[in-house]
Amino acid sequence: MMTDVAEQSGETAGEAGGDTAARFGTDEPGAAARIAAIRERIDEIDRTLIALWQERAELSREVGATRMASGGTRLVLSREREILERFRHALGADGTQLALLLLRAGRGPL
Amino acid sequence: MMTDVAEQSGETAGEAGGDTAARFGTDEPGAAARIAAIRERIDEIDRTLIALWQERAELSREVGATRMASGGTRLVLSREREILERFRHALGADGTQLALLLLRAGRGPL
Numbered sequence: 001m002m003t004d005v006a007e008q009s010g011e012t013a014g015e016a017g018g019d020t021a022a023r024f025g026t027d028e029p030g031a032a033a034r035i036a037a038i039r040e041r042i043d044e045i046d047r048t049l050i051a052l053w054q055e056r057a058e059l060s061r062e063v064g065a066t067r068m069a070s071g072g073t074r075l076v077l078s079r080e081r082e083i084l085e086r087f088r089h090a091l092g093a094d095g096t097q098l099a100l101l102l103l104r105a106g107r108g109p110l
Numbered sequence: 111m112m113t114d115v116a117e118q119s120g121e122t123a124g125e126a127g128g129d130t131a132a133r134f135g136t137d138e139p140g141a142a143a144r145i146a147a148i149r150e151r152i153d154e155i156d157r158t159l160i161a162l163w164q165e166r167a168e169l170s171r172e173v174g175a176t177r178m179a180s181g182g183t184r185l186v187l188s189r190e191r192e193i194l195e196r197f198r199h200a201l202g203a204d205g206t207q208l209a210l211l212l213l214r215a216g217r218g219p220l
Contacts, residue, residue: 026182050200072136090160
């Protein structure tokens with residue numbers, strides 16, 4: 001599939017003509033085609049990241065609502081620490097930042 | 111599949127006994143089981159987010175390396191703006207923060 005994408009994007013990069021440098025940051029056609037192909041996959045990843053982000057925030061708010069409806073606590077800090085640690089372990093400092101954003105999105109309005 | 115997970119996690123929540131409140135923030139068994147099931151899906155999402163994050167950072171660095179090897183620019187700011195806008199549009203202020211993190215991770219060492 002990556003090959004198909006590469007071929008399609010290669011044409012696109014080629015057809016772009018004078019805009020190639022502006023769009024891909026290089027006017028070398030082979031490099032521009034390769035960049036276009038990789039960008040297709042990055043765009044696909046971004047669409048998935050956005051969809052998972054939304055699903056996760058919704059699920060997380062559902063957890064909070066379920067807990068409070070049963071007379072429980074609004075948050076479980078040990079669970080939040082576990083998630084922070086998981087992301088930090090996998091992605092380093094960026095992981096901590098990402099987890100903090102995810103946790104905040106999942107808490108919903110305070 | 112969500113049902114299977116719910117059943118399994120329901121048992122787990124039940125077996126946890128005195129730890130249920132600490133682990134799930136509620137001591138109501140039905141709510142704890144439901145929370146355990148949702149957490150399974152959240153954990154699955156988190157594993158995917160981490161894997162996609164790593165793949166994306168690698169691809170993004172490959173784009174930069176390809177561009178520079180062909181005598182092009184290190185960054186293409188119009189592309190970065192496009193990505194920021196995509197995340198902001200889908201996820202609001204959190205999306206902007208997420209995109210800034212993603213872009214930074216993809217730039218690699220300066």
